[in-house]
Amino acid sequence: MGKKNLMDNDFSRNTFSKWAVSILSAAILLPATFSSYIAFPSLCEAFPRTPEDIIEESCGDNNTEGEKVLIAYDTVHGSTTSIAEKIGEILCEKGFQVDLRLARWVKDISDYDAVIVGSAVRELKWLLDATWFLRRHKETLSEIPVAYFFVCAALAADSQRVQEQVTPIYMDPILEKFPEIVPVDIRGFGGAIDFTNYNIYEKLLIWGFGSTENIDFRNWEKVTEWAETISDLL
Numbered sequence: 001m002g003k004k005n006l007m008d009n010d011f012s013r014n015t016f017s018k019w020a021v022s023i024l025s026a027a028i029l030l031p032a033t034f035s036s037y038i039a040f041p042s043l044c045e046a047f048p049r050t051p052e053d054i055i056e057e058s059c060g061d062n063n064t065e066g067e068k069v070l071i072a073y074d075t076v077h078g079s080t081t082s083i084a085e086k087i088g089e090i091l092c093e094k095g096f097q098v099d100l101r102l103a104r105w106v107k108d109i110s111d112y113d114a115v116i117v118g119s120a121v122r123e124l125k126w127l128l129d130a131t132w133f134l135r136r137h138k139e140t141l142s143e144i145p146v147a148y149f150f151v152c153a154a155l156a157a158d159s160q161r162v163q164e165q166v167t168p169i170y171m172d173p174i175l176e177k178f179p180e181i182v183p184v185d186i187r188g189f190g191g192a193i194d195f196t197n198y199n200i201y202e203k204l205l206i207w208g209f210g211s212t213e214n215i216d217f218r219n220w221e222k223v224t225e226w227a228e229t230i231s232d233l234l
């Protein structure tokens with residue numbers, strides 16, 4: 001009898017300590033995770049969310065005389081990837097050899113005649129890996145033609161007026177940080193609100209802006225038009 005009581009006590013003590021540890025961990029980890037999202041959103045969100053958001057491919061192999069262009073992009077939910085891919089397709093049709101790469105993974109750019117760098121915009125800024133790409137390769141980038149593009153929700157209605165309002169907000173910090181890189185052109189594109197794949201932090205933020213559903217702002221005509229324009233500038 002005494003033995004049973006002892007075992008019961010041990011059991012309830014063990015169960016109690018397990019619960020205590022779980023509650024304590026949750027009490028520490030949840031606020032820590034949430035506040036780190038608030039304090040360092042770009043660090044927490046600095047990588048494509050799923051493998052499908054990353055495309056690495058090359059085209060224009062037959063354009064043996066064509067210039068080699070790198071399109072280095074950064075994304076979280078893949079709309080920037082799709083726009084980068086479209087730009088690559090057009091440039092290959094125009095006679096270039098194009099490599100499409102996630103900016104984070106590019107080690108060496110010495111092989112390229114020109115580089116296009118594109119980033120999604122979050123919390124008013126370029127993503128970290130796109131910025132780190134510029135920092136890592138700024139010397140080479142200062143010597144060859146470079147074009148920038150960014151993808152955001154503010155360009156849902158892509159007019160000249162909105163371009164003029166939005167571009168300085170998202171691009172001036174980049175131009176000021178890397179004055180040695182002088183882009184031949186800069187273009188903003190509307191992206192997509194991808195509610196289905198947002199985490200709770202993203203949902204809260206986007207709800208705050210009044211959106212509650214998936215919306216696709218990508219305008220392929222504008223993307224094609226820009227790709228054709230820069231093909232003359234690179």
Ligand SMILES: Cc1cc2nc3c(=O)[nH]c(=O)nc-3n(C[C@H](O)[C@H](O)[C@H](O)COP(=O)(O)O)c2cc1C
Pocket residue numbers: 074075076077078079080081120121122123124125151152153154155190191192193194198201202205206
């Ligand atoms: C958390 C979060 C923050 C965002 N911040 C901005 C912003 O500051 N300005 C803006 O125009 N769009 C903003 N957007 C919209 C994104 O730029 C847009 O959804 C873009 O298509 C995302 O590109 P991606 O799919 O390549 O990640 C934000 C979206 C999310 C989810």
